[in-house]
Amino acid sequence: MTNLEMDEQPVLPLEITDIIIDHLCHDVQALGNCGIVCSEWLIRSRHHLFSTVQLWPWRVRSFFSLAASKDCTFANHINRIEIDDRRVRTREHSGKESRFKGIRGETLAEEVLFRDTMSQTDIPCLAQVKSMQVRNVDWTTLSPTQRVVLRGHLAKFHKLDRLEFQNVTFHDLREVVRVVNSFPSLCHLTANITFTKYIEHAISSAKSLSLSTNLRSIELGTEDGIPVVLTCVERWDRPERLVRLRLEHIKFNHLQYIQPTLRKLGKYLREISLAFVKVDHDFIDLLDFSHLSDLRRLESPFLASIEIKCRMECEADAESIDWSRLERVLLALHFFGLEIVQFIGEAHAGSPLESDLVERWVYGGMPDLRERGVLGVRVAKEEVETLSLEDAPAKD
Structure with a gap:
């Protein structure tokens, strides 16, 4: 064996280096350094660096430009995307100085919010996304036509099995049901949502809605979300599908909605x-x-x-x-x-x-x-x- 051939042999087995890189999964700088060592390390490092991609509004254009490049090295590693419309960068001019401010000021031209981000769903790297978090989005600002178009873009995530709404505003539950039911593989829903309509109206309309019975896990934690979504879930025809229920920030007035839901789902959860x-x-x-007197077997x-x-x-x-x-x-x-x-x-x-x-x-x-x-x-x-x-x- 020549010296050159000996030099090409890895000092450690790839199984060991994979474990070491996995241990650095939260250290972005270290993962970046690992990625420039060799092609084998690059693959494992990219797996952790791009498994979750945070598409903040000011990153969207440059991200999709890079993702569409033939030299892109992370396209096959994206498993989850996170979108937050409040992560914008705005500019407030004061004389010759400009600085980033909060929600106020002039939004920079390169900012791309949730609706327009989803219009990029033809990018191949998003076809394999299995998890999506949508945060701080006001769905009520969209026209009926825009909502239909948006649902069409979302439906292209054929492999999506986890959808999380965090601080997202809707008129009532109808649009939530339409969105959820557009994902054929969806198994988990986090619905920390609010409604612009009176809670009584939202609950009343939820009684006639049918949320996808493919869901096996639901997480709720808002004043509006708990009573409205549970009202819909309680009327499921196939309650045996749901096996996991997580409720946060429960208040006394929520008990009247939680108790009947657990009575129906209790023997399946x-x-x-x-x-x-x-x-x-x-x-x-x-x-x-x-009350579960029909339990016959331990x-x-x-x-x-x-x-x-x-x-x-x-x-x-x-x-x-x-x-x-x-x-x-x-x-x-x-x-x-x-x-x-x-x-x-x-x-x-x-x-x-x-x-x-x-x-x-x-x-x-x-x-x-x-x-x-x-x-x-x-x-x-x-x-x-x-x-x-x-x-x-x-x-x-």
């Missing part, structure tokens, strides 16, 4: 996550599945896991929970196959609340569950989103 704005005794009633596909999140800042919050009653309900579910109960104490970012304190409250209140190895406890601090000047406009 495998995972439930409930996060409450305020601890209240009534939330325990949501977990009471004693191996029935019943709940596998429950996640409960409550605001806990002090001992008074812990004392407000009827732990013994909650434990009785959870033990009954455990009898029917419940494997994991995850209790999360939620606190604000600056709270002194520590995990060991919450563990003492929860484990002390539900000792039987702990002994059975079913109960897990942790603290979740609210994160304050920080944006770089490159990603978001500065504020006064």
Whole structure:
């Protein structure tokens, strides 16, 4: 073997270098450096760098220009795209100076918002996208004709199985249903949405709508989204399809919509996550599945896991929970196959609340569950989103 041939042999097996690159999956600079080492490292680095692409308005034109190039090296690695109409860069002129400002000022010409971004769906690299997040978009600004055209563009994402709406505004649920039903492979929907119409009207119209029964997972967390979407889901003809339900920011007035939905879906759901704005005794009633008298076999596909999140800042919050009653309900579910109960104490970012304190409250209140190895406890601090000047406009 010649010296040249020896030099071409990798020092480490490719399996090892792949593991090392995978470990750097969140370090953009390191991944960029790995990509210039050799072609094998380039492929693995591109997989992480471009698996998720954030199409902020000021990046869209240059991104699609590069993606359309024959020398593009990332086209086959895009799995998820994120779009946020508030990530614009605007210019405010003050004499000879100009600086980036928030929503105010003159929007730069190269900014491309969600609607026009979706008009680029003929770009081949988007054909394999499986996940899309749409954030801070006002759908009501579109005319009926524009909405039809937009749905046509969205329908080209044939492989999309996960759609997330975050702070998106609609007139009512009708347009949401049209969009969701245009994706033949969609399995997950996050609908953190608001409606311009009165909530009573939105709920009333939702009763006659049919949301795709292909959905297997739904996540809701807004004042409008929870009652309206659940009203639609409760009337499903095939409730057995839905196996995962996650509800955030639950308030007392939401219980009247959550309870009938769980009564219908309860014997099919495998995972439930409930996060409450305020601890209240009534939330325990949501977990009471004693009405499921048609359960005949212990191996029935019943709940596998429950996640409960409550605001806990002090001992008074812990004392407000009827732990013994909650434990009785959870033990009954455990009898029917419940494997994991995850209790999360939620606190604000600056709270002194520590995990060991919450563990003492929860484990002390539900000792039987702990002994059975079913109960897990942790603290979740609210994160304050920080944006770089490159990603978001500065504020006064």
